[in-house]
Amino acid sequence: MKAVITVTGKDSVGIIAKVATACAEYDANIVDISQSVLQDYFAMIMLADIDRLSIDFSLFVDKLSELGKAQGLEIHTMHEDIFNTMHHI
Amino acid sequence: MLDTRDILETIQMIRQENLDIRTITMGISLFDCVSDDADRLCDKIYDKITKTAEHLVETGCDIEKKYGIPIVNKRISVTPVSLVGGNLSPNGFLKVAHALQRAADTTGVNFIGGYSALVHKGMTVGDRNLISVIPEALAETELVCSSVNVATTKAGINMDAIRLMGSTIRRAAELTADRNSIGCAKLVVFANVPEDNPFMAGAFHGVGEPDTVINVGVSGPGVVSSAIKRAGDCDLSALADIIKKTAFKITRVGQLVASEAADRLGVPFGIIDLSLAPTPAVGDSVAHILEEMGLETCGAHGTTACLAMLNDAVKKGGVMASSHVGGLSGAFIPVSEDAGMIAAVEKGVLTMEKLEAMTAVCSVGLDMIVIPGDTTEEVICGIIADEISIGVANTKTTAVRVIPAIGKEIGEELDFGGLLGHAPVMALKTQSPAKFIHRGGRIPAPIHSLKN
Structure with a gap:
């Protein structure tokens, strides 16, 4: 199972590193990253394997959201099933 | 494989276009609560609802978090109260409304529906007694919703029931006149009412439904x-x-x-x-x-x-x-x-x-x-x-x-x-x-x- 982590906000040094560190801390394995910076605006979609997550998924969602708030970023973590269900029959 | 465009489309729907799940409604049968005593009936109703729906709200919140989509309401619908309280006096039916309110408070749901009667072809004594206290029930409780089915295509239209509902609506408005006549916002008169509707104020748990059910x-x-x-x-x-x-x-x-x-x-x-x-x-x-x-x-x-x-x-x-x-x-x-x-x-x-x-x-x-x-x-x-x-x-x-x-x-x-x-x-x-x-x-x- 995978989680889709979206990060948006003002660009700064080390955004990917901070999100990746949090993922590593809770044993979420990053499998794909798509990232772009338009002028000062940073946007990233990260796909992480959560089969071996060391904490409850809803807690993981909160942890990343808190990290986002601390960094002035919007971080949303959603289970991949919502995308698969909506876009694939 | 996930496509970036699909991901962005879903996220846009949720964040910018207000996509949400409007309600998860748990239908609960009250037939096994039937009692010839109003207080006993109320206790059984309260116990059944609070036990069955104990984890409803927390489960809803958890799913909301997992998929990142708001689930705006968590609600309960119950068997039409006139059917389970058949022998009650008007005062007894009023007690049931308060029991439903207490159960809604304990479970933390937004609304509880089913303070209802199905009178499309005629009214029993229980139906009449329930309808007679709908205005008081809606004025004295906050989360209890009421509905009355007055017609079906099969049975025709019960005009006596419609006449009764005209005065019931007026009285519900008068009793809550100090609160924008809110009583009437919790009261629906139906034709061909569905028995599995999850939306308020018309939700109730139909007679052909299982003991418990989830409708979304x-x-x-x-x-x-x-x-x-x-x-x-x-x-x-x-x-x-x-x-x-x-x-x-x-x-x-x-x-x-x-x-x-x-x-x-x-x-x-x-x-x-x-x-x-x-x-x-x-x-x-x-x-x-x-x-x-x-x-x-x-x-x-x-x-x-x-x-x-x-x-x-x-x-x-x-x-x-x-x-x-x-x-x-x-x-x-x-x-x-x-x-x-x-x-x-x-x-x-x-x-x-x-x-x-x-x-x-x-x-x-x-x-x-x-x-x-x-x-x-x-x-x-x-x-x-x-x-x-x-x-x-x-x-x-x-x-x-x-x-x-x-x-x-x-x-x-x-x-x-x-x-x-x-x-x-x-x-x-x-x-x-x-x-x-x-x-x-x-x-x-x-x-x-x-x-x-």
Whole structure:
């Protein structure tokens, strides 16, 4: 199972590193990253394997959201099933 | 494999276009609570609901977090109370309303529905006793919702029940006059009521349902509206396709949430209700969809055609996305809960007559309409009889939820706040239908009810 982590906000040094560190801390394995910076605006979609997550998924969602708030970023973590269900029959 | 565009589309739907799951409603049978003593019945009802729905709210919140989609309401519907309290006195039925309120408080749900009676062909003593205290029950409780089914295509229209509901609605308004007549916002009069509707105020747990069930109501007027806007100047066949595809996606999310909620709670999944349910929030309006389709203002000539097409396309798209579809399933057109409808009424374009015509082609009926405070019981009965006839003749659900604004006149406004919104007092014909209403009796079932 995978989680889709979206990060948006003002660009700064080390955004990917901070999100990746949090993922590593809770044993979420990053499998794909798509990232772009338009002028000062940073946007990233990260796909992480959560089969071996060391904490409850809803807690993981909160942890990343808190990290986002601390960094002035919007971080949303959603289970991949919502995308698969909506876009694939 | 996940596609970036798909991910962005879903996220845009949720964050910018107000996509949400409107409600997870747990249906709970109260038949095993039956007792010949009112206090004993209340205790059993409270215990059953609080035990069965103990984890409903927390499960809803957890699923909300997992998929990152808001689940706005967690609700409970129960067996129509008149059926389980058959031998109770009016006071006994009032006690049940308080028991339901306590159960709603304990479980943390937003509303509890089922303070209801099914009287389409006639009334039992229990039905009469329950209906006699509906105004008090709605005034003394906050979260209890009530509904009365007064007609079916099979049975015809019970005009005695409609007459009773005219006075019940007036009394409910008077008893809550100090709170914007809020009692009437929690009371619906139905024809052909569905037994698995998850939406309030008309939800109850039907007699053919299992002991417990999970029903889910989806929403998403904003998503449909945005999709139509993006489509630009396409013709109506193309537009219908766009609406279908959007409804499919919305419903798939509803199905995902419903299956997960049912699994986690160990309760069977019942149905998905494919409804476009508006809220007063900007970008969450059914009227704005109709305007995006090409009307200058909702209520203009052409509105009924647009709504009929929208309603049909939503069902066609949604039905393939879910294993079981039920409830009301169609576009809702509540006035006070829809920013576009409110604006159209304020402009004088959307009138009572147009709303009535619109209800012939979409789900439910005259919903959340504020009428002058001095409207007579007979005029209210006339409104109900007209609307109910549309449902009976067309073999569909229709309903009336009107709110007499006590002490207010046309042009003034009632503000309920929250999801119930606000609405201006609408003009009605004041000529009396009293003689027709006071005839009483039943309007026979239409000929096309004889299908056997």
